[in-house]
Amino acid sequence: MTSQLDPTTAVDVLRQLHDQLGPVDPDARAIVGLQATGPGAVTLVDVTMQENGILEAPDGSDGLVVVTSEDVAAEDEAEVVTLQQLVCVLRGGAEVGVYRVADGDDVAAWSTADPDDLDAQALRPRDAAANTARRAFGLPSLVDVPPVTDLYARTWLLAVTGEAVERFDAADGPREVDPAELAEVAGRPPLGDGLDPTTATWDDVHRHAREGTLELGPFTVDPAHADWLDAAGLAQVLDRTLPSTEQLLATLHVVGDDDLLAWAIGWLTERAWYQPG
Structure with a gap:
């Protein structure tokens, strides 16, 4: 289904919404539908977000408006600025936006439908809210996908850290954990059987998530949500959900000592799952 809403009208609507909304909290995220009602005329329509994260775009909606903000590098790349965007x-895949620098007054517009707009692709937001809107229309997510080895590092550390914390909290009081105590859990496949750490790709991870066989320790992925997402979108969800490698290593350091931390880093680097900074 193609959109009945043309990009020029969409930009005009965004400018009007920008003026009506006024200052917006940079942490605010919102999505609302647009439906064309006649030449140059639109109406706002509600959207439904299911508990598992699937966004339902109403039948007949022609566009989805996302209120979002992103930190981007300035032109000289010497500083980071916050762009607030609508x-x-x-529905057909084109995107338009209006934006201003946080605390600024000037509002500019971009459109992927304009072949002369050389900045449009760079200005398209890559955050989860924008990608949720894209997926509601079956469009590909726009994500700077981390290497799949990062997922292996974090899930391996989740398992090892969880075991270490349990042993640290001993019945007779806290005690430092020795690497030898973690050998058994360290040797388990980080994402479960069927995913070879030496060859797995995000497409493989996505397939296992859709089938409900992806193991993430205490975290879970709803198979229906995974099926609704594409592989890049799933990578973004997992990147936002799982604790970072640095957080998990810091926890290990608390429950062990320098030897435990060195053992974990050595295990990861030996498998090329982590490159210490």
Whole structure:
């Protein structure tokens, strides 16, 4: 289904919404539908977000407006600035947006439908809210996908750290954990059987998530949500959900000592799952 809402009208609507909303909290995220009602005329329509994260775009909606903000590098790349954006994802795949620098007054627009707009691709937001809107129309996510080895590092550390914390909290009081105590859990496949750490790709991880066979320790992925996402979108969800490698290593250091931390880093680097900074 193609959109009945043209990009020029969508930009005009975004400018009006920008003026009506006024200052927006940079942490605010919102999605609302747009439906064309006549030449140059639209109406706002509600959208439904299921508990598992699937966004339902109403039948007949022509676009989804996303209120979002992103930190981006300035032109000289010497500093980071916050861009506050209103973006409209059109059902046919085109995107338009209006944006301003946080605390600034000037509002500019971009459109992927304009072949002369050389900045449009760079300005398209890559955050989860924008990608949720894209997936509601079956469009590909726009994500700077981390290497799949990062997922292996974090899930391996989740298992090892969880075991270490249990042993640290001994019945007779806290005690430092020795690496030898963690050998058994360290040798388990980080994401479960069927995923070879030496060859697995995000497509493989996505397939296992859709089938409900992806193991993430205490974390879970709803198979229906995984099926609704594409592989890049799933990578973004997992990147936002799982504790970082640095957080998990810091926890290990608390329950062990320098030897435990060195053992964990050595295990990861030996498998090329982690490159210490």
